[in-house]
Amino acid sequence: xxxxxxxxxxxxxxxxxxxxxxxxxxxxxxxxxxxxxxxxxxxxxxxxxxxxxxxxxxxxxxxxxxxxxxxxxxxxxxxxxxxxxxxxxxxxxxxxxxxxxxxxxxxxxxxxxxxxxxxxxxxxxxxxxxxxxxxxxxxxxxxxxxxxxxxxxxxxxxxxxxxxxxxxxxxxxxxxxxxxxxxxxxxxxxxxxxxxxxxxxxxxxxxxxxxxxxxxxxxxxxxxxxxxxxxxxxxxxxxxxxxxxxxxxxxxxxxxxxxxxxxxxxxxxxxxxxxxxxxxxxxxxxxxxxxxxxxxxxxxxxxxxxxxxxxxxxxxxxxxxxxxxxxxxxxxxxxxxxxxxxxxxxxxxxxxxxxxxxxxxxx
Amino acid sequence: xxxxxxxxxxxxxxxxxxxxxxxxxxxxxxxxxxxxxxxxxxxxxxxxxxxxxxxxxxxxxxxxxxxxxxxxxxxxxxxxxxxxxxxxxxxxxxxxxxxxxxxxxxxxxxxxxxxxxxxxxxxxxxxxxxxxxxxxxxxxxxxxxxxxxxxxxxxxxxxxxxxxxxxxxxxxxxxxxxxxxxxxxxxxxxxxxxxxxxxxxxxxxxxxxxxxxxxxxxxxxxxxxxxxxxxxxxxxxxxxxxxxxxxxxxxxxxxxxxxxxxxxxxxxxxxxxxxxxxxxxxxxxxxxxxxxxxxxxxxxxxxxxxxxxxxxxxxxxxxxxxxxxxxxxxxxxxxxxxxxxxxxxxxxxxxxxxxxxxxxxxxxxxxxxxxxxxxxxxxxxxxxxxxxxxxxxxxxxxxxxxxxxxxxxxxxxxxxxxxxxxxxxxxxxxxxxxxxxxxxxxxxxxxxxxxxxxxxxxxxxxxxxxxxxxxxxxxxxx
Numbered sequence: 001x002x003x004x005x006x007x008x009x010x011x012x013x014x015x016x017x018x019x020x021x022x023x024x025x026x027x028x029x030x031x032x033x034x035x036x037x038x039x040x041x042x043x044x045x046x047x048x049x050x051x052x053x054x055x056x057x058x059x060x061x062x063x064x065x066x067x068x069x070x071x072x073x074x075x076x077x078x079x080x081x082x083x084x085x086x087x088x089x090x091x092x093x094x095x096x097x098x099x100x101x102x103x104x105x106x107x108x109x110x111x112x113x114x115x116x117x118x119x120x121x122x123x124x125x126x127x128x129x130x131x132x133x134x135x136x137x138x139x140x141x142x143x144x145x146x147x148x149x150x151x152x153x154x155x156x157x158x159x160x161x162x163x164x165x166x167x168x169x170x171x172x173x174x175x176x177x178x179x180x181x182x183x184x185x186x187x188x189x190x191x192x193x194x195x196x197x198x199x200x201x202x203x204x205x206x207x208x209x210x211x212x213x214x215x216x217x218x219x220x221x222x223x224x225x226x227x228x229x230x231x232x233x234x235x236x237x238x239x240x241x242x243x244x245x246x247x248x249x250x251x252x253x254x255x256x257x258x259x260x261x262x263x264x265x266x267x268x269x270x271x272x273x274x275x276x277x278x279x280x281x282x283x284x285x286x287x288x289x290x291x292x293x294x295x296x297x298x299x300x301x302x303x304x305x306x307x308x309x310x311x312x313x314x315x316x317x318x319x320x321x322x323x324x325x326x327x328x329x330x331x332x333x334x335x336x337x338x339x340x341x342x343x344x345x346x347x348x349x350x351x352x353x354x355x356x357x358x359x360x361x362x363x
Numbered sequence: 364x365x366x367x368x369x370x371x372x373x374x375x376x377x378x379x380x381x382x383x384x385x386x387x388x389x390x391x392x393x394x395x396x397x398x399x400x401x402x403x404x405x406x407x408x409x410x411x412x413x414x415x416x417x418x419x420x421x422x423x424x425x426x427x428x429x430x431x432x433x434x435x436x437x438x439x440x441x442x443x444x445x446x447x448x449x450x451x452x453x454x455x456x457x458x459x460x461x462x463x464x465x466x467x468x469x470x471x472x473x474x475x476x477x478x479x480x481x482x483x484x485x486x487x488x489x490x491x492x493x494x495x496x497x498x499x500x501x502x503x504x505x506x507x508x509x510x511x512x513x514x515x516x517x518x519x520x521x522x523x524x525x526x527x528x529x530x531x532x533x534x535x536x537x538x539x540x541x542x543x544x545x546x547x548x549x550x551x552x553x554x555x556x557x558x559x560x561x562x563x564x565x566x567x568x569x570x571x572x573x574x575x576x577x578x579x580x581x582x583x584x585x586x587x588x589x590x591x592x593x594x595x596x597x598x599x600x601x602x603x604x605x606x607x608x609x610x611x612x613x614x615x616x617x618x619x620x621x622x623x624x625x626x627x628x629x630x631x632x633x634x635x636x637x638x639x640x641x642x643x644x645x646x647x648x649x650x651x652x653x654x655x656x657x658x659x660x661x662x663x664x665x666x667x668x669x670x671x672x673x674x675x676x677x678x679x680x681x682x683x684x685x686x687x688x689x690x691x692x693x694x695x696x697x698x699x700x701x702x703x704x705x706x707x708x709x710x711x712x713x714x715x716x717x718x719x720x721x722x723x724x725x726x727x728x729x730x731x732x733x734x735x736x737x738x739x740x741x742x743x744x745x746x747x748x749x750x751x752x753x754x755x756x757x758x759x760x761x762x763x764x765x766x767x768x769x770x771x772x773x774x775x776x777x778x779x780x781x782x783x784x785x786x787x788x789x790x791x792x793x794x795x796x797x798x799x800x801x802x803x804x805x806x807x808x809x810x811x812x813x814x815x816x817x818x819x820x821x822x823x824x825x826x827x828x829x830x831x832x833x834x835x836x837x838x839x840x841x
Contacts, residue, residue: 013755020755023762030769031792037776038785101411134405141409165406196553199420226556233420288628319483355479363496363503 044087051091054079055114059099062110075118089123096120097145115146125151137165144173152177159185168197175204180211183234186219186227193226201230202237210238220246228253229261236265244269251281260289267296275301279308287318294324301332306339313343313350326353330361371747378735385724386763392608393770399611400603400668400778407669410550412543416448422529422552423451424545424624427522428536429515430456434463438472440536443578445504449545454505455522456536460512469507474499486520486635489513494525515620516636516643523635526627533644535621535674539570539580544671548624551665561651562625563665564610564618566602568781569595570673580673585787590683592794593802594676595782600771603668603778610666614717616652618664620644622672629654640700642693649701656710670779684809691813692821694726729810761799768795 054076075083082088093115100111115121124146127139140158143151155177158170171193174182186193219231220243232250235243247269250262259281266274278293285293294312297305309332312325330336337358344351415421426444430437437456444454458466469475475495482491488510495507510521519533530549534540544565551563571586586592609615620643633654636643648664655662677683698721705722707714743753772791775781782788 013749013751016752016755016759020758020762023759023766027762027766027769030766030773034769034773034776034788034792035785037773038780038783038788041776041780041783101413134408138409169409192556194554194556195422196550199415199418199553202420203414203418319481323481323483349481352479353481356481359479363500 044091047082047088048091048095051079051082051088052095055092055095055099058114059107059111062114063107083118083120089120092118093120093123093142097142100145112146121146121148124148128155133163133166137163137169140166140169140173144169144176147176149177156185160189160191162191164191164194167191168194168200171197172200172204175201179208180205180213183213184215186222186230187215189222189224189227191224193224193230198226198230198233202233205234206237213238213240216240216243217246220250225253225255225258228258229255232258232261232265236261236268239268241269241271244271244274248277251277256286256289259285260292263289263292263296267300270300275305279305282308282312287321290321291324294321294328298324298328298331301328303333303335305332306336310339310343319349322350323353323356326350327357327360330354330357371742374738378731378738381723381731382760385728388720388724389763389767393604393767395611396604396607397774399607399666400774403607403668404778407547412448412546415546416543417450419450421449421451421546422549423453423527424449424530424532424549425453425455425522425526425528425627426532426534426545427455427457427519427526428534429459429518429522430461430465430536431459431512431515431518432461432463432465433536434461434465434468436537437465438468439578441469441473441505443539444534444536445502446542446578447540447545448542449549451528452504452545453526453528455525456505456507457518457522457525458507458509459514459518460510466507466509470495473497473502473505473507475505475507480525483524485524485631488517488520488524491521491525514638516638516640519643520635520638523627523630529627530624531627531630532622532624533620534623534672537675538567538621539575539578539673540622541580541669541671544622545624547667547669547671548622551663551667552624552626555663558661558663559629559655560626560665561629561655561662562618562623562648563667564606564615565622565624565667565671566606566669567598567619567621568602568670568673569598569676571676571678573673583781585782585784585790586676586678588678589794589797590680590802591676591678592791593798594683596768596771596791596795596798597802599775600768603774604771606666607668609717610664612712612716613663614712614720615664615666616649616713616717616721617645618648621674623648625651637700640693640696641689642697645693646697646700649697652713653701653704653710656713668778670781680805684805684812687806687809688813688816691726691729691810692817694721695814695817698722698726729807730814732807733811764799764803765795768792768798 058075083092096111096115100108103111121143124139124142127135128143128151130136130139136158140155143155152174155170155173158166159174161167161170171182171185174185176182213234216231216235219227220235222228222231228250232247234240235247244266247262247265250258251266253259253262263278266278275297278296282290282293294309297309301309306329309325309329313322313329316322316325326340329340333339337354340350340354344354426447428440428444430440433440441454441456456469458469474497476498477493478496480494482494490511492509492511495509497503497505506525508521508525510518522533523531530552532545532548548563548565552560554560568583569586569591570580571588571591572584573580574582574584586595606615606617623644625647629651630647633647633650635647637646637650640646652662652664677686698718701718704710704714704718706719710718739748739753739756742748743750769792772788772795776788782791
């Protein structure tokens with residue numbers, strides 16, 4: 001039998017060699033591309049180093065010699081040349097942003113002035129006006145990092161953009177420009193506000209002096225569940241006692257996460273009847289939320305809650321909930337230890353749990 | 364047509380179709396991964412992780428690090444974990460019945476004392492001897508659990524039972540993590556909206572020959588050792604191309620046991636790690652996905668292409684062979700346990716694409732390659748095919764392999780560019796030339812041995828001796 005009688009009658013070695021040759025040609029192109037990229041990246045690295053050194057020099061001159069303003073600085077020719085090139089401009093922007101992150105007050109303002117003097121603002125605006133989402137988002141980022149408040153109105157239009165990244169950068173920018181007033185975008189937001197973005201905004205607000213949030217009750221009743229969750233976090237973080245009723249209302253939300261956050265918020269803005277409210281909803285709550293309720297009672301509970309907690313200890317079958325109930329009992333009452341010791345005398349598991357809580361409390 | 368002709372036709376057509384489909388998948392994976400990596404880089408271009416590292420609003424995370432006879436490096440490894448940027452963190456070291464002095468060293472170095480702890484066996488495990496916490500408040504994040512030896516899966520299950528946080532990050536204790544690794548791994552969980560993120564996988568890079576100081580990676584070098592260097596290339600291909608493409612398809616079946624983050628509730632609901640397989644990392648991901656599919660809950664397994672975790676690769680053929688042997692057994696065991704999903708439309712991408720891909724091109728690839736190679740040699744000897752044809756086929760496959768490796772190396776340079784020196788890249792590319800003649804055949808042989816061991820019902824992991832990254836503050840190069 002010969003190969004021409006088999007499958008190989010359809011395929012000849014020449015065909016395979018030819019295809020292999022084309023693979024090798026592509027491989028050679030790829031290898032060349034690797035070295036071109038390595039060269040470009042290395043050049044970029046040195047360019048970055050040069051720009052960093054030069055800008056550091058200028059920044060030091062501005063910061064040390066208080067009488068020199070950024071617009072009085074004379075840029076050397078080489079740097080001016082580099083800053084006329086696109087890659088140089090981006091590197092300079094990145095460098096100024098990085099430096100500004102570590103500075104505040106006059107020093108930070110000087111960086112902004114330098115950014116404007118080097119005409120880098122125009123580059124950021126060009127990016128902001130780009131139809132490409134990642135350029136637009138980056139442009140917004142640069143503009144708010146350099147505190148370009150004059151563009152606030154234009155950026156604000158994107159706080160409800162259908163692109164997640166443009167939207168989140170615009171929201172961050174508006175908070176950066178207007179602080180708590182910037183939160184007004186929550187009133188019109190129709191897209192999700194992820195937990196990541198919520199944390200980012202909360203961290204950003206934390207850098208500012210707390211201010212009034214007159215629309216908070218409205219946000220707590222928003223049809224956008226993400227806005228409600230964020231409003232609950234705001235109420236919790238800034239202890240907005242006046243929205244207690246609206247927060248209690250959130251305990252009826254069909255969303256487990258909203259109810260969870262409402263429980264946390266209530267414990268921070270607790271009133272006399274708060275634990276009673278939490279105890280009332282306990283039975284119909286999910287496992288995770290039951291755990292949260294017990295954890296919050298451990299913080300805000302009093303002797304009045306002991307009967308409820310003992311009942312939980314006796315009726316709950318889940319050990320995690322029992323552990324939380326032991327913790328809440330021991331923390332809610334001065335006699336907590338004794339009460340638990342009594343229960344533990346008949347229940348070895350509770351005794352071990354009590355030992356753990358005791359250890360945690362004494363640490 | 365004679366019977367022999369029919370047999371040879373079936374064999375050759377079969378192998379041809381198999382090879383073409385595999386090559387098509389490689390091309391598809393290579394190209395499809397570009398979009399996912401590009402999107403990730405664009406998305407994270409201006410994320411300031413520093414702002415969130417100290418946040419009290421970030422979710423709580425427990426790092427679970429099983430340790431077995433790690434006495435030589437355990438102190439440094441734990442120090443490295445304790446220094447990670449993350450506010451709500453608990454580091455749980457599970458001493459899995461080590462025979463060396465790991466526990467004593469930990470007790471001394473971190474001023475540990477027994478701490479009463481009510482242990483809930485949400486997942487059944489071997490007995491826990493003691494839970495330790497530090498007397499020193501600066502080590503308040505640290506929990507050390509001493510347990511009876513039960514293997515890695517059992518140790519991780521103990522960690523899950525002990526953990527008091529919402530998310531767990533399972534790692535190999537000797538891995539070096541980047542400072543912001545946890546923030547990057549947790550981010551996908553916080554970005555979920557309608558689709559629940561159940562797990563996040565991180566890229567593993569090879570740390571051999573890299574400079575490590577005080578448990579931190581200081582400078583990246585390409586490994587000096589041939590086997591480790593070859594694995595560097597292999598990991599680039601697997602992580603930058605393969606896993607990114609599968610993540611984009613939402614069809615990822617494997618998150619490396621060396622570094623992965625999980626939603627603890629889902630892990631517990633699934634029953635935790637399976638200690639009856641040596642591929643417990645893959646098996647858990649497959650089971651979690653299956654659990655979500657069966658409950659019709661929209662879910663996602665995310666992947667982070669950033670080089671976040673650095674590990675020591677085997678440098679000897681003996682240890683490397685054991686590792687590949689174990690991986691093969693783990694893959695077969697996992698696919699066997701979940702065979703109900705094979706081409707089952709009920710499991711969507713998981714059943715129709717991921718599982719069949721793993722079955723045909725990961726599990727069956729070594730025996731098909733092994734048998735195929737010998738059949739072709741025999742056919743050439745018998746004159747059924749000409750030697751010229753045999754060599755042409757071999758050249759075709761090898762040339763494709765080079766092209767794929769060069770593409771992976773280019774993607775690495777464009778994206779993370781960890782090996783910046785021209786000589787490093789040249790070494791990597793030259794090493795790639797030897798792959799079809801040394802590294803690959805050895806890997807296939809180790810996998811075949813894995814099949815044999817599985818048939819013999821061998822369940823052990825095989826000893827995985829490591830050289831260690833060196834003692835602080837000296838720099839140790841391998």
